[in-house]
Amino acid sequence: MMEEIKLMKGNEAVAEAAIRCGCDGYFGYPITPQSEILETLMALEPWKTTGMVVLQAESETASINMVYGGAGCGKKVMTSSSSPGISLMQEGLSYIAGAELPCVVVNVTRGGPGLGTIQPSQADYFQTVKGGGHGDYKLITLAPASVQEMADHTVLAFDLAFKYRNPVMVLSDGIIGQMMEKVQLPPYQPRLTDEQVREQCPWATTGKHGRKQQNVITSLELRSEEMEKINNRLQEKYNQVEQNEVRFEEYFCDDAEYLITAFGSCARICQKTIEILRSEGIKAGLLRPITLYPFPTEAIAKFAKQVKGILSVELNAGQMVEDVRLAVNGVTPVEFYGRQGGMTPTPDEVVKALKSKLIK
Numbered sequence: 001m002m003e004e005i006k007l008m009k010g011n012e013a014v015a016e017a018a019i020r021c022g023c024d025g026y027f028g029y030p031i032t033p034q035s036e037i038l039e040t041l042m043a044l045e046p047w048k049t050t051g052m053v054v055l056q057a058e059s060e061t062a063s064i065n066m067v068y069g070g071a072g073c074g075k076k077v078m079t080s081s082s083s084p085g086i087s088l089m090q091e092g093l094s095y096i097a098g099a100e101l102p103c104v105v106v107n108v109t110r111g112g113p114g115l116g117t118i119q120p121s122q123a124d125y126f127q128t129v130k131g132g133g134h135g136d137y138k139l140i141t142l143a144p145a146s147v148q149e150m151a152d153h154t155v156l157a158f159d160l161a162f163k164y165r166n167p168v169m170v171l172s173d174g175i176i177g178q179m180m181e182k183v184q185l186p187p188y189q190p191r192l193t194d195e196q197v198r199e200q201c202p203w204a205t206t207g208k209h210g211r212k213q214q215n216v217i218t219s220l221e222l223r224s225e226e227m228e229k230i231n232n233r234l235q236e237k238y239n240q241v242e243q244n245e246v247r248f249e250e251y252f253c254d255d256a257e258y259l260i261t262a263f264g265s266c267a268r269i270c271q272k273t274i275e276i277l278r279s280e281g282i283k284a285g286l287l288r289p290i291t292l293y294p295f296p297t298e299a300i301a302k303f304a305k306q307v308k309g310i311l312s313v314e315l316n317a318g319q320m321v322e323d324v325r326l327a328v329n330g331v332t333p334v335e336f337y338g339r340q341g342g343m344t345p346t347p348d349e350v351v352k353a354l355k356s357k358l359i360k
Contacts, residue, residue, distance in 0.1 A: 066093030074204030094133030098219025119342025120174035256285030
């Protein structure tokens with residue numbers, strides 16, 4: 001079969017990938033810089049081809065609760081938004097995580113706090129990785145660094161969501177969402193039939209179908225002893241995620257004396273930084289976390305024993321750097337460099353920061 005390659009925006013790639021991986025429903029509300037996801041879905045009219053439902057809800061709060069309902073029926077459902085909109089979804093996300101339902105949420109982040117700017121940012125790291133809602137829950141978090149990965153991670157997010165019955169966040173930003181690159185689109189997967197959903201998702205609320213007991217989906221448990229058992233089961237699941245799903249990419253790390261950690265669009269900028277440093281005889285490497293949860297703690301701890309220092313580069317005031325420092329555990333110095341409010345660093349700025357903070 002010939003490869004199907006298109007020139008697309010990152011947001012458009014998410015929409016195309018969702019249709020092609022058999023998504024049953026998208027429920028969302030427009031907000032810059034991710035509105036092209038909903039606009040592309042409306043233009044492609046998948047309800048005429050695959051039967052996928054595409055609905056603009058009256059708010060972000062309504063969107064995430066529509067996702068909650070669809071996920072409870074065992075359907076492949078998703079939403080997308082940008083930072084302030086994701087904030088409005090936090091209660092629903094906590095409920096979905098507590099009810100152990102699979103769904104995909106795409107966050108194309110913008111500068112904040114508050115309404116902030118519409119330019120790119122990575123300031124939603126804490127909100128996503130540490131859990132913006134209430135309770136002890138985790139969101140599996142994927143951080144694409146290209147338009148290709150916007151498509152690939154949408155497909156992967158659904159696979160992980162159903163594997164662990166857990167919400168999965170694709171945490172992108174305005175650069176990746178708006179930039180255009182060539183994309184090899186995934187092959188079409190048919191949507192599951194109702195019978196296949198009943199077979200593959202026996203926990204779903206699809207009717208009794210001869211069973212004596214109906215399925216009940218809830219995150220409510222008033223008995224403390226039972227709630228503790230549920231929470232312990234969730235933690236066991238998160239342990240499995242941490243053991244099996246860590247993903248990261250190394251760039252010139254084998255002989256590195258200095259390590260840069262960066263994710264998403266910042267990692268793209270730092271690839272050029274590494275090339276500049278190497279041309280000056282400075283052995284630097286880049287470690288790019290692809291999963292922000294689970295975090296590549298062991299990999300960073302390994303490099304901490306090898307390098308003279310680590311620089312975490314982010315589009316925020318310093319958030320992932322805390323996880324880097326936890327991984328390093330004082331073995332080597334860890335410094336931070338970042339820009340905020342929609343500003344992005346140049347490769348030369350990062351070079352200057354690494355020299356001033358770690359080499360001196």
